[in-house]
Amino acid sequence: MADPITNPATPEAxxxxxxxxxxxxxxIAIVGLADFITDAKWDRQELTLTVAPxxxxxxxxxxxxxxxxxxxxxTAVDWYPTEPRFQITYSLLSHTFKQRLRVVTRLDEGxxxxxxxxxxxxxNFYEREVFDLFGVPFTGHPRLTRIMMPDxxxxxxxxxxxxxxxxx
Amino acid sequence: xxxxxxxxxxxxxTRKTPMTHETGVKDTTGTTLAGFRPAEDLVPSKVGTxxxxxxxxxxxxxxxxxxxxxxxxxxxxxxxxQTMILNMGPQHPSTHGVLRLVIEVDGETIVSLAPDIGYLHxxxxxxxxxxxxxxxxxxxxxxxxxxxxxxxxxxxxAVEKLLQLEIPERAQYLRVLFNELTRIQSHxxxxxxxxxxxxxxxxxxxxxxxxxELLRIFEAVSGQRxxxxxxxxxxxxxxxxxxxxxxxxxxxxxxxxxxxxxxxLLQNNPIWISRLKGVGYLxxxxxxxxxxxxxxxxxxxVDFDVRRDMPYSxxxxxxxxxxxxxxxxxxxxxxxxxxEMRESVSICLQxxxxxxxxxxxxxxxxxxxxxxxxxxxxMESLIHHFKIVTEGFQVPAGEVTSSVEAPHxxxxxxxVSDGTAxxxxxHMRNPDFATLQALETMCKGKLIADVxxxxxxxxxxxxxxxx
Numbered sequence: 023m024a025d026p027i028t029n030p031a032t033p034e035a036x037x038x039x040x041x042x043x044x045x046x047x048x049x050i051a052i053v054g055l056a057d058f059i060t061d062a063k064w065d066r067q068e069l070t071l072t073v074a075p076x077x078x079x080x081x082x083x084x085x086x087x088x089x090x091x092x093x094x095x096x097t098a099v100d101w102y103p104t105e106p107r108f109q110i111t112y113s114l115l116s117h118t119f120k121q122r123l124r125v126v127t128r129l130d131e132g133x134x135x136x137x138x139x140x141x142x143x144x145x146n147f148y149e150r151e152v153f154d155l156f157g158v159p160f161t162g163h164p165r166l167t168r169i170m171m172p173d174x175x176x177x178x179x180x181x182x183x184x185x186x187x188x189x190x
Numbered sequence: 191x192x193x194x195x196x197x198x199x200x201x202x203x204t205r206k207t208p209m210t211h212e213t214g215v216k217d218t219t220g221t222t223l224a225g226f227r228p229a230e231d232l233v234p235s236k237v238g239t240x241x242x243x244x245x246x247x248x249x250x251x252x253x254x255x256x257x258x259x260x261x262x263x264x265x266x267x268x269x270x271x272q273t274m275i276l277n278m279g280p281q282h283p284s285t286h287g288v289l290r291l292v293i294e295v296d297g298e299t300i301v302s303l304a305p306d307i308g309y310l311h312x313x314x315x316x317x318x319x320x321x322x323x324x325x326x327x328x329x330x331x332x333x334x335x336x337x338x339x340x341x342x343x344x345x346x347x348a349v350e351k352l353l354q355l356e357i358p359e360r361a362q363y364l365r366v367l368f369n370e371l372t373r374i375q376s377h378x379x380x381x382x383x384x385x386x387x388x389x390x391x392x393x394x395x396x397x398x399x400x401x402x403e404l405l406r407i408f409e410a411v412s413g414q415r416x417x418x419x420x421x422x423x424x425x426x427x428x429x430x431x432x433x434x435x436x437x438x439x440x441x442x443x444x445x446x447x448x449x450x451x452x453x454x455l456l457q458n459n460p461i462w463i464s465r466l467k468g469v470g471y472l473x474x475x476x477x478x479x480x481x482x483x484x485x486x487x488x489x490x491x492v493d494f495d496v497r498r499d500m501p502y503s504x505x506x507x508x509x510x511x512x513x514x515x516x517x518x519x520x521x522x523x524x525x526x527x528x529x530e531m532r533e534s535v536s537i538c539l540q541x542x543x544x545x546x547x548x549x550x551x552x553x554x555x556x557x558x559x560x561x562x563x564x565x566x567x568x569m570e571s572l573i574h575h576f577k578i579v580t581e582g583f584q585v586p587a588g589e590v591t592s593s594v595e596a597p598h599x600x601x602x603x604x605x606v607s608d609g610t611a612x613x614x615x616x617h618m619r620n621p622d623f624a625t626l627q628a629l630e631t632m633c634k635g636k637l638i639a640d641v642x643x644x645x646x647x648x649x650x651x652x653x654x655x656x657x
Binding site: 066070091095097099100111122142143144147155165168170179180186 | 252307308311313315316317319320351352354478479480481492494499500588589590591593600602604606614615617619623624626627656657
């Protein structure tokens with residue numbers, strides 16, 4: 023299974039923390055999140071920074087003070103059977119700099135991640151959706167219940183090992 | 191089964207301990223009508239000063255629990271201490287689809303409110319993972335069914351970014367043209383239903399008269415009235431029929447006078463003014479904290495429009511104003527959307543005037559289906575056609591986000607490819623989903639009738655929320 027974080031796609035793409043940091047040293051996200059970046063890529067004019075799951079709240083706060091004032095989206099990608107399995111993707115936007123930043127982190131199955139509702143209350147519904155459809159628990163979320171599926175549903179539909187058709 | 195039994199069942203099912211009829215919600219229905227609280231006890235005084243931190247949306251259970259916590263046995267306390275749970279939807283006409291709201295009311299004042307969604311969840315994101323890239327386009331129509339062209343554009347932009355595909359200018363202009371016509375169409379549905387919720391039925395009929403003209407234009411260009419699938423990966427699907435430009439021009443010529451007609455019915459109407467002005471206050475800080483985008487964000491004084499600030503599909507070539515208001519209420523959102531329709535007319539005219547000649551699809555025979563004529567006469571085209579239809583086309587691995595300004599707000603498509611012919615993950619960030627989070631903030635301390643006005647003003651489509 024090809025992994026977009028490490029798999030080169032376009033000739034102008036830059037991969038790896040050191041290469042991206044060197045090429046875009048004065049970028050507000052690279053400066054603001056310098057302490058948290060574990061991996062980075064610049065691909066198709068989009069910047070993706072990987073951070074460790076335990077530092078996600080601190081990283082989001084750093085991004086917010088760096089100028090990314092708006093939380094657009096929280097979602098997940100299931101890279102089953104690759105380990106760690108889940109990629110949580112946070113999409114941030116700066117109204118001032120008119121830039122978008124993608125912060126990603128990787129989680130094993132059953133591993134939980136801190137909720138960022140303290141930084142942006144807008145993450146509330148999005149984290150509930152990820153919990154519902156992927157089964158990733160968020161600690162510190164004000165109400166982590168299913169949002170799309172009925173409360174008594176078994177399984178998490180957007181996982182790759184959940185069948186597309188047939189009986190559950 | 192009495193009429194109130196559904197409400198009662200809801201309350202019982204979401205409560206941890208069984209509830210008896212003596213303390214049930216039913217008993218409060220008769221009594222709260224008489225008990226008004228003194229004005230200083232009501233929540234509205236606090237509304238303006240709330241900060242984003244204490245605005246975490248409660249769940250349905252929270253609302254029910256909170257109300258039962260403060261509830262004393264029937265007859266032993268002043269009725270003014272009691273609150274009542276009201277279930278609104280999912281089949282309520284003013285919720286614009288299958289939105290269910292559980293509302294705690296004190297008299298007629300909203301104490302807390304919880305949206306309950308998921309009634310229209312169809313698993314489109316899961317379905318996308320089982321389709322070829324080109325087969326996903328018709329699925330995107332069904333998400334925000336009032337602006338199919340915009341959904342198509344957002345998805346096409348994401349896949350084109352993955353493929354690093356250059357789109358011919360003519361296709362870009364056609365996309366802009368139909369995106370803006372879609373914006374007018376979506377705003378017409380918003381205005382019609384919003385006015386109907388407030389009680390002005392005439393406006394609804396007028397709006398749908400003009401919408402009909404637009405749907406005929408969409409039908410002429412794509413063969414479908416609503417689920418157009420017109421914007422495809424690599425360009426647009428068909429060359430518009432020759433007389434269509436004249437039809438669009440005729441529509442654009444008459445439409446500004448129609449906007450004036452709607453305003454003549456509404457702008458100075460005392461009922462319309464008193465129902466809209468000062469209702470549904472949402473400060474700029476709260477709007478940003480709660481993820482609100484599009485017209486509601488601009489009505490709260492944040493000057494951000496994806497079309498102007500992060501242009502896509504050639505929007506940088508067009509001149510238009512982005513209306514912004516600092517009033518932060520339902521009235522501001524109404525005025526702003528009316529203004530947006532006028533701006534859309536101007537963008538459409540610019541697109542028609544500047545429409546360049548040339549191809550309507552990118553030059554990529556392995557990605558875009560050849561035209562019928564070529565396929566039947568040339569061996570090469572036949573092979574491409576066969577390959578694309580049976581195996582799809584491979585997309586280089588990567589992850590991209592495309593962002594467009596949909597009629598309801600900022601719409602993002604997040605597409606992840608693993609190098610095969612089917613998307614590994616497609617995620618839609620719809621504006622409606624985030625805007626719904628701000629509903630409680632806007633409704634707290636207002637009346638039930640205001641909830642209806644506020645839902646109308648945030649302009650949600652449940653297909654986009656539940657996906």
